[in-house]
Amino acid sequence: MHMSDSREINAPTSEVWAAILNADVLMQCVPGCTEMAGNATDGFDATVVQKVGPVKATFKGHVTLSDMDEPKSLRLAGEGKGGAAGFAKGGADVTLTETENGGTLLQYEVEAKVGGKLAQLGSRIVDGFAKKMADQFFNNFKAAVEGPAEDGDTAEEATGEKKKGWLKRIVS
């Protein structure tokens, strides 16, 4: 299964880059994530609880980062084992491009596959589910990096301050 999409994030590429490498940000963004530990060098260990059609499972997985070209692109690869539910594995190539207005265009290409009961019982819904998971993740990620969208017409510099503050808050 292949998916590709993009998000425009209202933050500079350096901040987006930092967020991707941050376990706490990732935990907040991965739908159903109950645990996330690790770092960009050693990879992250994650626990995710999800229901795919009739299959509910706790996935324990490991995510590694590679091909890192700060702050432009990297590759995420991961595999999650869901016990009797089977497994899911995949990779994502993420590219960050600075936009004209100082924001970041995040583009991703995801390749994923599932096995075991997930494939057997959920094959018809896996594609849609994966798309939904990816959408949710990047929407969450956009929100996490940009900070809560309040006072849409606030001055730009104030927004910048707010973002930084929020990121620092969760990193500390």
Added chain:
Amino acid sequence: MPKDHGIGASPKRREDVRFLTGTGNYTDDINVYGQTYVYFLRSDMAHGNIKNIDTAAAAAMSGVVRIFTGADFEGVGGIPCGWQITDVHGEPMQEPAHPVLAIGKVRHVGDPIAAVVAESLEEARNAAEAIEVDIEELPAVVDMKAALEDGATKVHDDLANNLCYEWGFVEDNRAAVDEAIKNAAHVTTLELRNNRLVANPMEPRVALGQYNRADDHSTLHTTSQNPHVIRLLMGAFVLGIPEHKLTVIAPDVGGGFGTKIFHYAEEAFCTFAAKACNRPVKWTSSRSEAFISDAHGRDHVTKIELALDADNNFTALRCDTYANMGAYLSTFASSVPTWLHGTLLAANYKTPLVYTNVKAVFTNTVPVDAYRGAGRPEATFQVERVVDKAARELGVDPIALRRQNFITEFPYATPVAVEYDTGDYNATMDKLEVIADIAGFKARRAESEKKGMLRGFGVNCYIEACGIAPSNLVGQLGARAGLYDAATVRVNATGSISVMVGAHSHGQGHETAFPQVVAEMIGIDESQIDIVHGDTSKVPFGMGTYGSRSLAVCGSAMVRATEKIINKAKKIAAHLLEAADSDIELKDGQFSVAGTDKSVAWGDVTLAAYVPHNYPLEDIEPGLEETAFYDPANFTYPSGAYCCEVELDPETGKVTVERFSAADDFGNIVNPMIVSGQVHGGIGQGIGQALLENAAYDENGQLLSASYMDYAMPRADDVPFYAVDHSACTPCTHNPLGVKGCGEAGAIGSPPAVINAVIDAMQSGGHNVTHIDMPASPSRVWEAMKG
């Protein structure tokens, strides 16, 4: 006036009373003291090296009795294959090891890696989740042609490649067939796929192993079509248990359709583990598990060519088939695309030259083996589709083209090694034209078109080789077993009878039909006769139920044993009547002296046999019990003509079967109602294959259609009311009942009729579609019509 008892009558099935009132006794209904439960941890990868299995944490969990892995089976035999094929080079097929639990490698999704035996199923399942398995994933081979390419990943590292065998038949005809095709006035070519199916019997597989330390005896209850075969294979080849120390019982079994013929790892496991744990061990398959552990059916990819001369006579047929074996060789897998397929390619026609080449291929998928029809549906589909395509290309009537090429003289030796003893293909076609109201089709098409629907008409013939099988013949062909059958007729003192038969009944109605035969022969009421089957400790021997063989082979053994009973009873009667043996006649349960009014009743004779106060003890033994083994002289050759009418919605591609008619020649018939039911069920499965069912793998070897959400079983509203006729009868010439077998006909004869009708409907709508692969789902039909 139809008969109301004996052969030819249709008494209601006596076994249905218990099946319909919930008093059947299926394997899962059997629970024994101290029973444990096993849960199999199965691979969720299609192919991989097992690096490590850590069971320590799981073994410490609540309720766990013992955890087994492949290492526990290293001194144990593997699951055997019952048929050796010799390839085109005269070499034996490549035969890989098939361990009970995976050793070193997993080769398909569902391959068992470990087995947890625990006090409850929940505890077994929970512990299985805690087993840490480290598998290094390998690329999976799924597509058969890709699997044969140089450098393809090997399913079995110790084999040269993924080719189980390349088989040619008749190899001596190969050049002549090529030549005939080259010189033909017309050649019709068709590439097609016979879709992979999952049998889905109503009752999933179950096994309960027990071990009695007191007498070192193992007992296996299992959902099998042939308990003696399981005893032989498991005892002799896997576990090394001699027959007298092993009992295999297949009690009530809820459908088999072939997939319960085979000896499965779970049966061997439960028997082995019961001894190892000294506790009974039960396994009950879930429906999900059945999809990835029951042998699948079909899965052939074929190119077929039919050569015709300028007068439309068939001159040669060439068939190239790739047959999927899956990851391991199941019990009869190797015989299905070869002897059960190649020998049927003459079909109903006088084609003088036939050659088939079959490449059997290992892939990282569930093993494939016989499924209702086994090789014969594949052959029939190929021939009847290419004949239909030829008729369209030549612009001739498909029925007329078939009639022109029918075999009309019997016995007929085909160019593919079999000899049809009897048949009358024009008679079944005549009958079909009547019951299908073929003359009325045009009017029905006009009605459909008024509604904006397309209507299609498809017809086909079939021939099958049943009554499997003459042992000396199949032995020459590579079978590692004889295929006779056996029956014991035990007459009790007061005249009632228990008949122990080797044929197993799992939906076929033997308990009703078999007594009809014995009752007819003796002239007593059927209620006096019971059938005993499915228990190796009660039945003398048996090769089981498959290949539409029960009545033709086991029924013949029962007839032979009953004849022995009658001969002996006549001697007893002669003694009681003070007459010569040769003067005694048996009619309506009375023995009488010919030409006199002296007679003695059946019950008096049987009583004399067991209370031999006035008895010819110097000449014959007391008691009245006889056993006969019967090995058939030939296969039987049921045949028929089928017709399907479909309506096709051009907006959506949805095909509805509006009418289905079947005219069969099954030889003599014991119970017409049961025969009709068998045909109905077979057609239902054939329509399922043609329009609905498909076991789909993705390129990684994941089975995508592994539940009823994605695997479309036919439902009541997918099938019409059938018109079924079996009056065009040419009795079999070589068995005592003149019967041919009816169990598989519907599944063999129906898929080509359905697809021929779908093609006809599309062409009537102006769509130039010459073939569509099964299942002809709405999306496929719609896509085909869009070109």
